[in-house]
Amino acid sequence: MDFRKIDNLSVDCVVLRLEENTLKVLLRKRALNLYDENSPVIDDWVLPGHYVLKSNNLGETANRVFKELTGEDHLNKNQFRTYGNAARIKSDKDLLWVRSRGAKVRTITVAYYLIVASNKDLLDMDDSLKWFKLKSLPQLGFDHHQIINDAYEDIKGKIITDPLIFDFMPIKFTLNELQMAFESILDVELDNRNFRKKVSSKSYIVPLEEKQKGVSKKPSRLYMFSKDVYNQVVETDYIINK
């Protein structure tokens, strides 16, 4: 195992989740104090990422980023684009930052997105990590604004044909939760009755006997996504139509 970094190759992760039907991205504080503790030269946010180690694969590096953030493994990741233009790193802050880490100014970043289920408690997040609404991001370093937008566009495209939506959901979920997840990600409104009809026609969304508990209203039925069943019927079956 060779722990040296490849000094011009990094992996950045767009970590996403739904919180109260709002898409959020996990960002890491980027702070650099040169002279004075109280007036940092750099004070903004970036995507969590890592330089790739000589013995690590790209996907492994993405997994590792996630594991370091949350202490947990994450299997579902998606490489969606690579950023490596010559002038990608050009602002004074970005140049300063990259040099301060001993890396090349011409750094190639392979970008992944990782989706975290909405019920998952991510413990032990230190103060330098924070979830931001996708629609109101803070000041970001590098081209990370672009990267986040590209990730979002990719997801919006795939969510209609791929079973990506279930990565956002808890293992057991209600149909209304599922509908709201679609609505908030795609920014559309769906008819509840038609949505339920459509979902019932999908063999891979299976109703459980179990019902919600601890709600002060009629408890709703729980469903789960079966990947096994899905794999048998993929060919023909889209989830929702646009």
Added chain:
Amino acid sequence: MDFRKIDNLSVDCVVLRLEENTLKVLLRKRALNLYDENSPVIDDWVLPGHYVLKSNNLGETANRVFKELTGEDHLNKNQFRTYGNAARIKSDKDLLWVRSRGAKVRTITVAYYLIVASNKDLLDMDDSLKWFKLKSLPQLGFDHHQIINDAYEDIKGKIITDPLIFDFMPIKFTLNELQMAFESILDVELDNRNFRKKVSSKSYIVPLEEKQKGVSKKPSRLYMFSKDVYNQVVETDYIINK
């Protein structure tokens, strides 16, 4: 302009075209003679590609690859995936080849596909370049088999929703040609009458007054794709359904 190579970053291009309704890929001969002129140590095929120069962007590098192959500019390219695993280059041949070119064994390859219109004459192709049927590829170096398959899968996915098919077509084409293009890329059969109905409903596929010439049968009407019109109606309009 800095003409030095970044010694661990390359761009590989999957150059595709339809020839007689068969998908073909452009490959470059990889030959290395060490001792004996007549028994090369390496004698197989690879995707055309280039190490990225210090002053070149990724997309520029893809364009440059194409320009060097054909002498022509090509605007439509698509970055679809990046390959950079630690053990990506591992066969003796590949290691030998990479070292003979003074590059790093851990090379990251950003892969693009480029689509060439079927009527385009690509002149001046030297003997080291050849079109192969996608379905019967020769012995390939590196992981280029994988890369070609990934490109093909990406295209099959996008061709249903994006106007990618027109990159394969001449500017003016007949509806039957268009149908056959879909059929050969997706490997399906379509009903001619239904296909024509569907196409007529697309405002961005516009009939011309002109007809085919020099054919020994009823000459068919020519159509063209209007990107202008397309951009106005994208939101709602898919080309064919699966």
Added chain:
DNA sequence: ACAAAAGTGTTTGTGATACACCCATGC
């Protein structure tokens, strides 16, 4: 006049859309 491919219409079925009320539960 014949060969070859172009072009055309109708029917049937499935799935999308639109829409309003009763139900089950916790408090």
Added chain:
DNA sequence: GCATGGGTGTATCACAAACACTTTTGT
């Protein structure tokens, strides 16, 4: 018993699928 969200059915419309014959041209 009431407030809250859960759950259900029907009618209409648009589009996908299936299918066979006539037309136009060059030779």
